[in-house]
Amino acid sequence: MRRPSGALSPVRALLRGLPTLPAVILLAVFLAGPIGYCVYYAFTNMQLTGAGTTRFVGLDNFTRAFGDPDFLNAVWLTLVFVIGSAVVGQNTLGLALAVLMEKATKPIRALTNGVVIAAWVLPEVVAGYLMYAFFFDQGSLNSVLGAFGLPQQNWLYTMPILAVCLANVWRGTAFSMMVFSAALNDVPQELLEAAEMDGAGPWQRLWRIVLPTIRRSIMTNLMLITLQTLSVFGLIYTMTRGGPGNKSETLPIFMYQQAFQNSLIGYGTAIALVLLVVGALFSVVYIRLLTLEDD
Structure with a gap:
């Protein structure tokens, strides 16, 4: 049987893949290996202290989790945190800042970019302490509210999940702003000028021209910030440690408490x-939406 025209022989295909072999080995050792151990330990009763021989327990850990009200509460708070601070907060505010920066003067643009990006480059723990100092009962927010005679409260106690959502929006918006700023540069200016000459207002141009043009960038940004927000630990742990009680206990916090505390x-x-x-399910949904856009 003749090999199709243009097809590589197995030996040549193997030789062409040799340069990628070191990267494949590193990925297998440092990525696939830990994930494999994670999958194995998830089906055992392994403990740090006070345990006998580690043994295989099948699906007992998962059965226990889905029957645990604290776990279900952590799942719900994780969804609230991701949707509130990433899908709605960072995505919307990042797009708004990118659009406004298109019309801003150079000094205003430089100042805004500096402030927003400074929050993004701060280590997560440092950002958490800054937000703790802003929201706690004697913090900056209550000082400002008191100066205007407005009611004050301990925001980290009364509305902890809202506080950590706003903190994550403040810290992570810079990434979305930079993604959308790059995407807006690809919007054809002649289309915007033609729409303006036809009488389309700013909102109409944004809705009918800008957003459809950058929709792929929007979906890509949503996927990236969703995956990043799912793994946020240091910010929440620094601000509330998942409390009070379990009112801000997302899955990473709950996982840490069960495993190490x-x-x-x-x-x-x-x-x-x-x-x-x-995280994989969110990725599949976003990739599927991108595929539908292509179709």
């Missing part, structure tokens, strides 16, 4: 695996 490595790893699956 309660010493239940097997159970905590099962929760980590659930978080990995949630």
Whole structure:
């Protein structure tokens, strides 16, 4: 049987793939290896202290998790945190800043970019302490409210999930703003000028020309910031440690508490695996939407 025209022989295909072999090995050792161990430990009763021999327990950890009200609460708060601070907050504010920066003067643009990007480059723990100092009962927010005679409260106690959502929006908006700023440069100016001559207002031009043109950038940005927000740990742990009670206990916080504070490595790893699956599902949805756009 003759090989199709243009097809490589197995030996030549292998030789062409040799330069990528070191990268494949590194990925297998440092990425696939830990994920494999994570999957294994998720089906065991491994503990840090006070445990006998580690043994295989099947789906017991997952059954326990989905029957645990604290786990279900963590899943719900994770969805609230991701949708509120990433899908709505960072995405919308990043787009708004990018659009406004198109019309701003150079000094205003430089100042805004500097302030927004400074929040993004701060280490997560440092940003968490700054936001804690802003929201706690004697913090900056209550000082400003008191100066105007407005009611004050301990925001980290009364509305902890809202506080951490706003903190994550403040810290992460810069990434979305830069993505959308780059995308807006690809919008054909002649289309905007033609629409303006036809009487289209700013909102009409944004809705009918700008957003359809940059929709792929919007979907890509949504996927990236969703995956990043799912793994946020240091910001929340610094501000509230998941409290008060479990009112801001997202899945990464709950996983940490079970694995390292309660010493239940097997159970905590099962929760980590659930978080990995949630991230994969979000990715599949966004990739599917991009595919539909192409079709």
